[in-house]
Amino acid sequence: MKDERKILIGGIVSLALLYLVPTYMGYIWIGLFSALIGAGVYLVLLYKMGKKDYREASSERTTIILFSLLLISSVVIFSFDYYQADYQRDILREVRVTIDSSIIEAEVRSELLEVYREYMLANQKSDRSVLEVAVDFFGDRLEDNNKLRVKTIELEEDLNFSYKKDQASDSFSIYVTAELSKSRSKDFKNWDGSAGLFQTKTTLSSEGVSHERQN
Amino acid sequence: MKGKTNNLLPWISSILIAIIIIGALTLIPDSVTHSNAYNVLVPNSFPSAQVLGLSVIESINEFSGETEVPSYYKESRIGIAVSILFMFVIIPFLFVKGTLQSEKRENPTALWYVGSALLLLVISTSIIKGGIKMSVHQNTRDSAQISRTYDLMRTELTDVSFIVVEQVLELNDIEEMSKISTENIPEVKKSDYQYRMVTNPQDTSVTISISSNQVSDFTATTIIRPYSDQIFKYQRTYSK
Numbered sequence: 001m002k003d004e005r006k007i008l009i010g011g012i013v014s015l016a017l018l019y020l021v022p023t024y025m026g027y028i029w030i031g032l033f034s035a036l037i038g039a040g041v042y043l044v045l046l047y048k049m050g051k052k053d054y055r056e057a058s059s060e061r062t063t064i065i066l067f068s069l070l071l072i073s074s075v076v077i078f079s080f081d082y083y084q085a086d087y088q089r090d091i092l093r094e095v096r097v098t099i100d101s102s103i104i105e106a107e108v109r110s111e112l113l114e115v116y117r118e119y120m121l122a123n124q125k126s127d128r129s130v131l132e133v134a135v136d137f138f139g140d141r142l143e144d145n146n147k148l149r150v151k152t153i154e155l156e157e158d159l160n161f162s163y164k165k166d167q168a169s170d171s172f173s174i175y176v177t178a179e180l181s182k183s184r185s186k187d188f189k190n191w192d193g194s195a196g197l198f199q200t201k202t203t204l205s206s207e208g209v210s211h212e213r214q215n
Numbered sequence: 216m217k218g219k220t221n222n223l224l225p226w227i228s229s230i231l232i233a234i235i236i237i238g239a240l241t242l243i244p245d246s247v248t249h250s251n252a253y254n255v256l257v258p259n260s261f262p263s264a265q266v267l268g269l270s271v272i273e274s275i276n277e278f279s280g281e282t283e284v285p286s287y288y289k290e291s292r293i294g295i296a297v298s299i300l301f302m303f304v305i306i307p308f309l310f311v312k313g314t315l316q317s318e319k320r321e322n323p324t325a326l327w328y329v330g331s332a333l334l335l336l337v338i339s340t341s342i343i344k345g346g347i348k349m350s351v352h353q354n355t356r357d358s359a360q361i362s363r364t365y366d367l368m369r370t371e372l373t374d375v376s377f378i379v380v381e382q383v384l385e386l387n388d389i390e391e392m393s394k395i396s397t398e399n400i401p402e403v404k405k406s407d408y409q410y411r412m413v414t415n416p417q418d419t420s421v422t423i424s425i426s427s428n429q430v431s432d433f434t435a436t437t438i439i440r441p442y443s444d445q446i447f448k449y450q451r452t453y454s455k
Contacts, residue, residue, distance in 0.1 A: 004312065011304040019299055023292050032266050032295070039303035050311040055318045058222070063311060066334055070307070073341040074263075080345065081263035084352060085270035091359055092278045098366050105373055113380055113446060120384045158280060180280045208381040211374075 007049055011042040029082055036078055043067045093182055097198050100159065100178040101213070104200050107150055108161070108174050109211050111137075112204045115172075119206070130206055131165055134172040138163075148174060160192045171205040175214075188215035225323040225331075232332035233339070260337045261344060262298040265291060306333045364430050369451075372425040374402050375410070376437040376447060379421055383441045392416045397423065 018038040023031035047063055054060050112134075119133040135142065141149040148161040155161075160177040175191040181198035190197050199214045259265055269291055276282070313327030375397065382395050397403040397410045411424045421439040438448040 008308050012300055015299055015304055016296055019296050028266050028269060032263060035299050042304060043307055046307055046311055053315055059314045059318060069338045073338060077341050077345045078263040081267040085267050088271055089274040092274045096278050109377060117384055
């Protein structure tokens with residue numbers, strides 16, 4: 001009787017600790033799998049306790065079968081749910097990158113294409129550099145700290161727009177960093193000082209507009 | 216034969232008790248099952264599904280830029296702990312204890328019925344719900360793959376459209392528009408999709424469509440007017 005109580009209380013305390021400690025540190029899945037390992041140990045001890053006092057062999061067999069089924073099905077389901085959580089997080093990140101990418105194309109690449117159109121039309125009459133046309137086009141939307149104000153101001157809540165003028169190559173680049181889009185490389189250093197975020201670089205030169213995903 | 220039937224009878228009763236418990240749980244109104252107290256105090260035979268739910272909420276928060284931790288988060292963690300303790304500690308204990316008692320009395324006791332019914336309930340719901348989840352997940356994967364293909368096609372079409380606009384802008388004479396062809400664009404050459412382009416020098420417009428054998432019901436089209444205020448017009452067509 002004393003042993004039974006010890007096993008029951010020991011099981012409750014150890015499984016609760018194995019689950020709650022990592023969970024409160026922010027690692028809920030580690031907590032869940034630690035508890036599962038703890039459950040394996042507990043079930044073995046419980047089986048041994050039963051085996052010691054069982055009178056019939058069938059009770060022993062039934063306990064083994066049911067405990068094994070409980071553990072195996074839990075390992076499979078827990079692993080599958082973990083995989084699913086990972087999969088859903090990746091899908092949501094992918095969707096976020098797709099949304100940000102489309103917004104950037106519509107906002108930045110399209111505008112630079114308009115600048116390119118102006119550049120092509122301007123050069124039918126006079127000789128103007130890409131930078132001159134770009135600076136005229138954006139006007140006071142080009143801030144001194146290299147920040148670019150975009151037409152749709154609400155976009156600046158989630159996206160950082162910066163510009164770079166390159167006199168030597170007569171080109172004008174816009175860098176966009178998406179604050180909510182974790183992207184391919186975690187170590188990538190973003191233009192705005194953050195790391196691992198989705199970033200594009202769109203460059204206007206006399207050759208046209210090039211657009212690349214940098215991370 | 217009679218001995219075998221006698222051995223099976225308690226198990227049949229346990230299965231019936233498990234079915235009655237499931238039936239009773241389904242009768243609980245939604246207003247109760249959705250309450251915080253219910254989620255914390257009533258164990259779930261699927262603690263990993265509860266954790267999955269929290270992970271999905273975290274992912275959605277990351278997606279939307281929400282930084283505040285929802286208030287029910289703490290309560291859910293306690294609820295999951297209760298589920299784990301019931302599933303792996305208390306129910307197996309009741310079963311072993313009930314088996315020992317039943318052997319002594321040579322008849323199944325109430326404790327054995329409770330322990331075995333709950334253990335069967337936990338195992339069977341795990342297996343059944345697990346199977347359903349795996350099949351649903353496969354369907355989700357398939358539809359995600361289709362959406363991914365739509366997105367790739369749209370992205371590629373956008374890329375090609377930008378290139379075509381530049382080519383039109385670089386022409387000395389608009390009549391030369393008919394010479395523009397997608398075949399000379401590297402992105403099209405290496406593409407897995409099929410392109411169709413129609414130029415119209417009269418209104419300086421170009422129409423480019425993209426389609427794929429992978430998603431035969433979907434076509435995306437951009438109508439390009441390089442000299443108008445709205446350079447691109449994007450259309451999607453889903454056929455049955």
